[in-house]
Amino acid sequence: MMEREVVRLDESSIDDVIELEKTCFAYHWTREQFQLGLKDGAYVVLGVRDGDALAGYIAFSVIADEMEILNLAVAPVNRRQGIGTALLKCAFDICKMRGVVRSFLDVKESNDPALHLYKKFGYFQIGKRKRYYPDTKEDALLFRHDFA
Helix, strand or coil: CCCCCEEECCHHHHHHHHHHHHHHCCCCCCHHHHHHHHHCCCCEEEEEEECCEEEEEEEEEEECCEEEEEEEEECHHHCCCCHHHHHHHHHHHHHHHCCCCEEEEEEECCCHHHHHHHHHCCCEEEEEECCCCCCCCCCEEEEEEECC
16 A cells, blocks of 8 residues: 555635545535535544545544544545545544544444444444434444543
């Protein structure tokens, strides 16, 4: 696997992020959700490019000493290349610099690649939300990670 450069995305990348979301998720964020979050600094969006195309991105928020992963997506053609790992590692580095002590996320219980990635980074399940996802009515598994 080649080393991937992770860069911070801003409002100029919203179209690319939305296209990637549509490719990866049946239920995806709106342009307004991305614009509001980026404009007021409510969350950080990091990305990896493959040429001109956005290969993957992660969006997360940091409030006080807690991080929440909001979305992580990798284009189908770019999966299994270490992009998710690179994105999550960079997000963790930012969080450590900001003094974050724990992280939370939810994930579809059928999303085995995501579950594998998150467990590799030390996330552990703390709960379940029944029929949480609007597109599939699938349960959400709630995970937490404690930074050392």
